[in-house]
Amino acid sequence: MRSWPAPAVPRLPDGPRPDVRVADSSSRTLVPVPGRDGVARLYVCGITPYDATHLGHAATYLAFDTLNRVWRDAGLTVQYAQNVTDIDDPLLERAARDGEDWTALAERETELFREDMTALRVLPPDDYVGAVEAMDDIAARVVALRGAGLTYDLAGDVYFPVAAAPTFGDVSGLDREQMTALFAERGGDPARNGKKDPLDALLWLAARPGEPSWDSPLGAGRPGWHVECAAIAIGRLGPTIDVQGGGSDLLFPHHEHSAAEAEALTGQRPFAQAYVHAGMVGLDGEKRSKSRGNLGFVSQLRREGVDPGALRLALLSAHYRSDRAWTAAALERGQERLAAWVAGVARPSGPDGAALLAGVRAALYEDLDTPRALQLVDAWVAAEGDDPAAPALVRDVVDALLGVPLR
Ligand code: 5CA
Ligand code: ZN
Numbered sequence: 001m002r003s004w005p006a007p008a009v010p011r012l013p014d015g016p017r018p019d020v021r022v023a024d025s026s027s028r029t030l031v032p033v034p035g036r037d038g039v040a041r042l043y044v045c046g047i048t049p050y051d052a053t054h055l056g057h058a059a060t061y062l063a064f065d066t067l068n069r070v071w072r073d074a075g076l077t078v079q080y081a082q083n084v085t086d087i088d089d090p091l092l093e094r095a096a097r098d099g100e101d102w103t104a105l106a107e108r109e110t111e112l113f114r115e116d117m118t119a120l121r122v123l124p125p126d127d128y129v130g131a132v133e134a135m136d137d138i139a140a141r142v143v144a145l146r147g148a149g150l151t152y153d154l155a156g157d158v159y160f161p162v163a164a165a166p167t168f169g170d171v172s173g174l175d176r177e178q179m180t181a182l183f184a185e186r187g188g189d190p191a192r193n194g195k196k197d198p199l200d201a202l203l204w205l206a207a208r209p210g211e212p213s214w215d216s217p218l219g220a221g222r223p224g225w226h227v228e229c230a231a232i233a234i235g236r237l238g239p240t241i242d243v244q245g246g247g248s249d250l251l252f253p254h255h256e257h258s259a260a261e262a263e264a265l266t267g268q269r270p271f272a273q274a275y276v277h278a279g280m281v282g283l284d285g286e287k288r289s290k291s292r293g294n295l296g297f298v299s300q301l302r303r304e305g306v307d308p309g310a311l312r313l314a315l316l317s318a319h320y321r322s323d324r325a326w327t328a329a330a331l332e333r334g335q336e337r338l339a340a341w342v343a344g345v346a347r348p349s350g351p352d353g354a355a356l357l358a359g360v361r362a363a364l365y366e367d368l369d370t371p372r373a374l375q376l377v378d379a380w381v382a383a384e385g386d387d388p389a390a391p392a393l394v395r396d397v398v399d400a401l402l403g404v405p406l407r
Helices: 055-073 091-099 102-119 135-147 176-186 227-239 248-266 298-303 310-314 326-343 353-365 370-383 390-402
Strands: 021-024 029-032 039-044 077-084 129-130 152-154 157-160 201-206 219-225 239-249 272-278 279-284 324-326
Touching: 021 272, 039 055, 039 227, 055 077, 055 239, 055 272, 055 279, 055 298, 055 310, 055 390, 077 176, 077 227, 091 102, 102 298, 129 227, 129 370, 135 157, 135 201, 135 219, 135 248, 157 248, 157 353, 201 227, 201 248, 201 353, 219 227, 227 239, 227 248, 239 248, 248 272, 248 390, 298 310, 310 326, 310 370, 310 390, 326 390, 353 370, 353 390, 370 390
Parallel strands: 039 077, 039 239, 077 129, 239 272, 279 324
Antiparallel strands: 021 029, 152 157, 157 201, 201 219
């Protein structure tokens, strides 16, 4: 698929740089993600294109954009792949509800997402891959699993048995009861008769009347959700990656199952060095819900004339891992901040710019502490100083690491 245009990223001067570390949901520790051979491999789960881009989506993609910018600043080459779940039940359900063709819905929402990401200056993935365009590859992976004896058939559908994954549960660290509850909530089918284990997940869904399907050696049908991401990640980034990213709603079953299926396919473990999860953004009072449809959309705020830089600062003002409410006050604070920072870098001189850069690096390299980075820039703006090179440097720091142009 077409990705979106890359914004320019200023190169920052050398200086002290700690190791990049991120919170890994699997080990529940901060782990260094320095990449191998100077390459950092990043897979971030993309949208299901029927309600893009709400502010929760935006917050999650900004978190991984910060990681991408930090890695580049650290001198690593980043290989970044992202999918688009452009065929799945929720998309078909929304299209049916609105009497719209599902392909038209998916194309329109994907295009809107590209426009929103461009406006927010999110660095584009190198590989932006739709499930539909990857169909043959995904089917081939399911065929490979079947050839290895790691699947079973149920009334024409193909399942991945969790019994084939010796470390199933290690990504999320959840117990069986918790897994079973979440599986039912998040698209699984624990109660289906004939499954060997309630937690087994669909790899291939045989064609249903009235639903789209694709021919394959498995018969006509379409892929399960988890193997879509496993196949695209392996196909584009190789057998193991540095970071598997997404919102915390993807921890189980999605990332648990896609890791198990990827490991079954490649024989290499762990699939990802770190499983990194952004917190859920909701409306006041319903923090933990996905709040689909009523959370507000990036495109709507853009239409209202909100500066995308202010929106970015508002979304980065909380730590990416915290579940949080979106409020009008956060946006106002982002707008005030942007104005103050623009004025701050327009001064003929300011406090020590190299010290600010070192501080921002230290904050962001340690689990993407954007609230701390924002406070450091606030403090720099609020203080006086006689470093004539500082305003231009701080402008570049904010542009390169926080993605906000100050002009
Ligand atoms: N297509 C799948 C992933 S393969 C999917 O979850 N799509 S999505 O459109 O529902 O979500 C896209 C991304 O936004 C996912 O990483 C998801 O975890 C994240 N996300 C969804 N809702 C929120 C929210 N309210 N707050 C933060 N992140 C969210
Ligand atoms: Zn995914």
